[in-house]
Amino acid sequence: MSWDWFTDPGYWAARLAFQRMLAAIYLIAFVVAANQFRALIGAHGLLPVPEYVRRVSFRRSPSLFHWHYSDRFFAAVAWIGAAVSATLVAGLFDSAPVWASMLAWAVPWALYQSIVNVGQIWYGFGWESLLLETGFLAIFLGPADTAPPVLVLWLLRWLLFRVEFGAGMIKMRGDQCWRDLTCLYYHHETQPMPGPASWYFHHLPRPLHRIEVLASHFTQLVVPFVLFAPQPAAGLAAACMIVTQGWLVLSGNFSWLNVLTITLAVSVLDTSILRVPPSGSVELPFWYRILVILVTALVVALSYRPARNLVGRRQVMNYSFDRLHLVNTYGAFGSITKVRHEVVIEGTDEPELTTDTVWHEYEFKGKPGDPRRRPRQIAPYHLRLDWMLWFVSLSPGYGATWLPKLAEKLLAADKATLKLLRHDPFEGSSPRFLRARLFRYRYTTWRERKETGAWWVREPEGPLLRTGTLGPEGTLLPVRDA
Known part of the structure; x- marks a missing residue:
């Protein structure tokens, strides 16, 4: 043969x-x-x-x-x-x-x-x-x-x-x-x-x-x-x-x-x-x-x-x-999202919440955050947390099992979790309170880009994860906003 x-x-x-x-x-x-x-x-x-x-x-x-x-x-x-x-x-x-x-x-x-x-x-x-x-x-x-x-x-x-x-x-x-x-x-x-x-x-x-x-x-x-x-x-x-x-x-x-x-x-x-x-x-x-x-x-x-x-x-x-x-x-994008939302996670180290509380934003490595920050080339590297937060922005149910745990990790300043971030506003320390909000994002126009230097325009649309702090057993304890 x-x-x-x-x-x-x-x-x-x-x-x-x-x-x-x-x-x-x-x-x-x-x-x-x-x-x-x-x-x-x-x-x-x-x-x-x-x-x-x-x-x-x-x-x-x-x-x-x-x-x-x-x-x-x-x-x-x-x-x-x-x-x-x-x-x-x-x-x-x-x-x-x-x-x-x-x-x-x-x-x-x-x-x-x-x-x-x-x-x-x-x-x-x-x-x-x-x-x-x-x-x-x-x-x-x-x-x-x-x-x-x-x-x-x-x-x-x-x-x-x-x-x-x-x-x-x-x-x-x-x-x-x-x-x-x-x-x-x-x-x-x-x-x-x-x-x-x-x-x-x-x-x-x-x-x-x-x-x-x-x-x-x-x-x-x-x-x-x-x-x-x-x-x-x-x-x-x-x-x-x-x-x-x-x-x-x-x-x-x-x-x-x-x-x-x-x-x-x-x-x-x-x-x-x-x-x-x-x-x-x-x-x-x-x-x-x-x-x-x-x-x-x-x-x-x-x-x-x-x-x-x-x-x-x-x-x-x-x-x-x-x-x-x-x-x-295989296959992808059978449906197209026509409006962009982003999950923005913020913390504060102030001992009490008031109407004047200053919140500081966590920055992620790939997903949009600071409107003035230009999107980065990440692929073929894969930022898994950033991707899943995009799914959460489509439907909070995607994060039901893990988003509260993420908040607990950030409140505890967990080192492994912080390594997934681009910027920790508390430089390794634990914030007192944490919250997650949903923002509407859109690209700037040519004119807006020239005048402001920003890549995005964003507007808050409401809470995604209630403001919380760490409870006595290290679990997320919701608190009432000021």
Whole structure:
């Protein structure tokens, strides 16, 4: 039996670029986990892992932390994942035996799986599943001194198709503004975390906003089908996706979603003109070929429900049909928020509340706060607390289980929590009282920007969390405002 069909040397360089980019995203994801877990899901965090694994079985959330949890152990898992990812970025396994290369790629996948499955709402974003699904397929791509297997390359195209087409379909089935081409009149202003250029994108002429929407529809609803065409058509489709995803990187902060989508698109590029595989390319072992065929069959079987979801009337987005996130559904912004609200948390160290009490505002690293502060470029780094506060601004129910705990942590000047902030107005000391208010934000006009230097105009709309202080047991005790 001839195995000539099994690999394609024309994608050698594309595979190498894909692996480097994916490893870099893994590295960022593990650093994010290491830097933020203590305050969010640590033993004394807002939603502690130990409490979660006591009520949720291993079968429902496969994770190393079902067998043991401590903050030190979690940190070790995160930093080991970061270290292995760094070796993959550096290409230290490029010439390893096939089994060693597979093991090296399986380690970050298994470790990040363990983190995501106990991360609760903090890890409920679509790009977590996307990283895991992409990482699982990367295990079977083989080391650099082998030609990449065709079946895995096609599975990566199928994944990219679902990411783009799923996002396009959820838009067409969702908000009317996607169909009348007006969603980007609002989106650059109301997106979860604007970037430094978002203000300028918002102020583009409205006809350009309509062109943006049309380009999005074309890239997500038409171009994905071209991924399955012969080259160079498939490569041109991938290049189109790379351009549109780069546009999204410039216009906002969506963690590593856009960079990872670009990474998937890179795997589709026919780089035969750059083909420079090592001389004497290593022969792939028979067991590996059989394993790739079995994995392909598994992914095809698991694709039934995600594929049905794509064409079903009740399409769900960012959902995993299996516990290991092997084949998932994707999509975002089926509906667009047309008015921006922000949660503003304030404290005071005055001993009593009066009508003259001076309140001091906590500043977060990414989300809008001080109207004069320009939005920052955060992505592909992911500020999980900032993102969840955006959801709270849409509906307070998103923070029902953890927002009062956040207030308690700030009142106690918890060091791990304060590390998630950009500015603590009390410089590590405990305030006496704390409150959270909801503000209406909008971008300044060109004239307002020139006259005031501000990026935002904001107005208070009312309380979100009642003014409180720490009770005798360290719990939040509501008090009456002056």
